[in-house]
Amino acid sequence: MTLTVLLADDHAMLRSGLRAIFDTQPDLRCVAEVADGRAAVTEVARLRPDVAVLDIRMPKLDGLGATEMILADPANRTKVLLLTTYDTDEYVYRALSAGASGFLLKSLPPEELISAVRVAARGDALIDPSVTQRLIARFAVSLATPPTPPELALLTAREREVLLLVAAAHSNAEIAAQLHVGDETVKTHVSRVLAKLGLRDRVHAVAYAHVNGLVGTRQPGR
């Protein structure tokens, strides 16, 4: 089965270079060449290539915007590979947020570019190694579970439970109802929590819980 590819770059020279690279592969067919992002979007919608190789810098609509538009349309099954000369962090993050299947530098050896197209076509993703390293660093910090503060261990299970409900901005009465206990009980628990954690009031408790990732938008994978 042959893979169809769309090329988008405002430099004709680079386009022909890429086309030449792809032409060496019998199973890759370059079905379109465009010079700007808007054309890329419309041509992708028309031709539905397997993979679109977009330059980041393009007139009218840059590669990032084009990626977003292409992937925003669920009718498209085209995978997007982004190509750039320099690897600016901002680009990478936006590209990945937009759902690009790859982020590659133009310095990439031809055979690896070809391999990247195949990888993208089968639904996997590929990032330039020099970028990956920084991506990891960034990812690690965003993953970095704020080290659970030790004073949290002072809390009993019940108290932690109450803390979470407080963090969700529930009033004592609401918490009482939810736990099927009296509101005086809840007050006791809250007081203990505040005392143990050294917090002034429930407002600080809410901030504390969020800052320490007890409630944040935690993904399932812990």
Place this chain on the structure above:
Amino acid sequence: MTLTVLLADDHAMLRSGLRAIFDTQPDLRCVAEVADGRAAVTEVARLRPDVAVLDIRMPKLDGLGATEMILADPANRTKVLLLTTYDTDEYVYRALSAGASGFLLKSLPPEELISAVRVAARGDALIDPSVTQRLIARFAVSLATPPTPPELALLTAREREVLLLVAAAHSNAEIAAQLHVGDETVKTHVSRVLAKLGLRDRVHAVAYAHVNGLVGTRQPGR
């Protein structure tokens, strides 16, 4: 310049397979083979290889733990590549948090493994394409700036300012002091904020601000 490599895997067969692969490259020298994580840590500390290729599953100390120990020691300049049979999400995240330079599946073609070692040695990172795709997805959500709720536009600049201070768990009096205005003024602002955002009290405001990323642990890169 030749690169030194340490191999760690509890299966002797796999080790010899890897060694055979590396031996085809004149510039790669496999300087040690170990069968468990603890041995990997001590041998890395002793031999200081350029790259350590660790299996995830190993006796005594798994590859993840070994990675953490190796990279925790600043005296080590060894890069770590992790090898695994199956790509469980948990592994990937822990591996990247620990600072591994690569996360590869054992199904990787030999030549790409070699290339991965070279990539790691020069300080870049490499992740198996099939894993990268999910990594991106996960990364995207962690990057995804919670779309600023539209009702936030209703607030005046001053009100947003006050909201941020409220979100930081400051009392009205504290906010007043910080803004050099009377506390009655702050009360007015807070009331307006609550009304405009449809929040019950400042506790909800704190939660709101955190959930919507107005205050969260945002990285510098936006």
Place this chain on the structure above:
DNA sequence: CCGGAAATCCCCCGCGCGGGGGACCCGATT
């Protein structure tokens, strides 16, 4: 010039909250 929006300040009132007590029950540990 005049209207309105924004920012500032003021008063009163009711309520939720948090601290400081005390009390009871239960299960585990001593």
Place this chain on the structure above:
DNA sequence: AATCGGGTCCCCCGCGCGGGGGATTTCCGG
């Protein structure tokens, strides 16, 4: 048996808070 920690419930008191009013200034745009 005595003790202790945890969970539950209760009362009182003071205060910060939030809603409801109203008032002033400044500044901008019709």
